[in-house]
Amino acid sequence: MRLVPYRKNRDEYFSFLTECTEPKACTILLCGPSKDILNEIDRNLADTMSVARNVFFDPSLVPGGGATEMAISVGLQAKARSGSVVGAEAWPFRAVAEAMEIIPRTLVQNSGGNAIRALTELRAKHANGEHSYGINGETGKVVDMKEYGLYESASVKVQTLKTAIEAARMLLRVDDVVQAVRKDREGGAGGGGGGAPPEEMMEG
Numbered sequence: 640m641r642l643v644p645y646r647k648n649r650d651e652y653f654s655f656l657t658e659c660t661e662p663k664a665c666t667i668l669l670c671g672p673s674k675d676i677l678n679e680i681d682r683n684l685a686d687t688m689s690v691a692r693n694v695f696f697d698p699s700l701v702p703g704g705g706a707t708e709m710a711i712s713v714g715l716q717a718k719a720r721s722g723s724v725v726g727a728e729a730w731p732f733r734a735v736a737e738a739m740e741i742i743p744r745t746l747v748q749n750s751g752g753n754a755i756r757a758l759t760e761l762r763a764k765h766a767n768g769e770h771s772y773g774i775n776g777e778t779g780k781v782v783d784m785k786e787y788g789l790y791e792s793a794s795v796k797v798q799t800l801k802t803a804i805e806a807a808r809m810l811l812r813v814d815d816v817v818q819a820v821r822k823d824r825e826g827g828a829g830g831g832g833g834g835a836p837p838e839e840m841m842e843g
């Protein structure tokens with residue numbers, strides 16, 4: 640027989656089950672000086688546990704610091720200039736390539752660096768095949784993410800790209816529907832006012 644101890648933490652009492660053999664669950668007790676800070680700690684812990692879960696189920700990692708986004712951008716730009724896609728078909732490649740550069744640009748701007756100089760250097764690195772280079776979020780400099788030690792979950796990155804592309808496709812479809820309705824309305828207004836009269840006029 641074993642006693643279960645309970646201790647007082649601030650104004651509440653908690654029972655602590657420690658040194659369990661083969662536990663199936665555990666509880667993390669968070670403490671903070673205010674409710675806002677405690678909520679922020681809770682969100683950070685939830686994000687951390689989600690990252691750990693993703694890495695556990697899919698251990699694939701990719702370089703962080705905007706390295707993956709810049710590698711995609713350089714690859715799409717090369718595809719658009721290769722001649723295999725011409726005319727309007729090359730526009731989506733260039734549009735997505737420009738959108739991918741927003742991540743490293745934002746990292747440079749938030750750290751107070753020179754965005755134009757850093758992006759030019761980073762773009763040149765990736766054009767030479769050095770795809771592990773990204774932005775140091777503290778200094779805004781271009782560094783090798785392998786030496787810097789910053790990696791991101793590949794599953795999260797893939798899902799982010801899928802969600803962004805699906806959102807863009809959905810907006811384009813909605814835009815097509817709005818244009819179709821607008822054309823119908825313009826055609827009805829420009830038809831010289833012809834059309835069936837209201838039922839009240841016909842009965843009178």
